Amino acid sequence: TTDRAAARNLGGPPAAAALLDAATRLAATLPVTPSVAFIRVGDDPASESYVRGKAKKAAELGLHSHVHALPADTTQADLHALIGTLNADHGVHGVLLQLPLPAHLNADAALACIDPRKDVDGLHPVSAGLLWQGQPGLRPCTPAGVMALLDHYQLPVAGQHAVIVGRSALVGRPLAGLLLNADATVTVAHRATPDLGAVTRRADLLIVAAGQAHLITPDMVRPGATVIDVGINRVPTDTGKARLTGDVHPDVAAVAGALTPVPGGVGPMTVAQLMMNTVQAAQNQTAHDQAAQMQADQSNGASG
């Protein structure tokens, strides 16, 4: 760390609070209480804790949630059957499959079973397609959370050269789509990119989701650039306890114009965006139900 830190600190909590507030206000306009179902398979402690955190946040906002904890030996067919039941349940607006799944299960096949209208994690192929076509749809929570953070701090996106490091289905790829839709010029770098620094130095807006502690050092950042650190790495310390650190070296604060901390940066945005997605899914489904009801009433009237 350095005491020459110049970068503006882009803290997650105030931006997350604003997003949660917007979700709460939207929920209050709906005729139903938004409801989300979490599916978790096996006993991965990290998945358990993530799902607990999401359910707790939903409860804080007055949303309904239910956790379906399936045993580690759950079959693909059992998993698909549960998703099918939740898809058909009009009282459930969102279905979230917590990843990773045990090795014997196919996550992509299971995700594809979720009704796209209930796809609050935004990972269904239809959601990805809508994003890339620039059409409305549910967006993956971490990338959408990054966009909400940029918006909260009024950082410009249109016309900026955004460089993303990482091309995962969860973060890098969807973020590229969101930034394109927001009129940025987008470069995506990844593991096979030679001379990463030459690419990242061209960024006005540098977003790092590579899962590599301190991959981005000060020499790789253009002075004044906005740097968003999506990485959350557990690194061992002298005391033997793990510490959380990002993909961006702390000394980057001396070069960047603005920087998200880890922890306490993008992290809180992900869960806040999930709440917003749940409320939006409920809004879409109630609008859809009302339209279907009106159509049914009309045809009943015509025939009767």
Ligand code: ADP
């Ligand atoms: P996340 O879930 O945070 O997106 P993943 O581990 O799924 O992380 O993806 C890591 C991504 O980061 C991959 O697209 C990979 O190509 C990229 N990446 C990993 N290491 C490097 C590196 N040293 N330089 C550039 N890109 C990297």
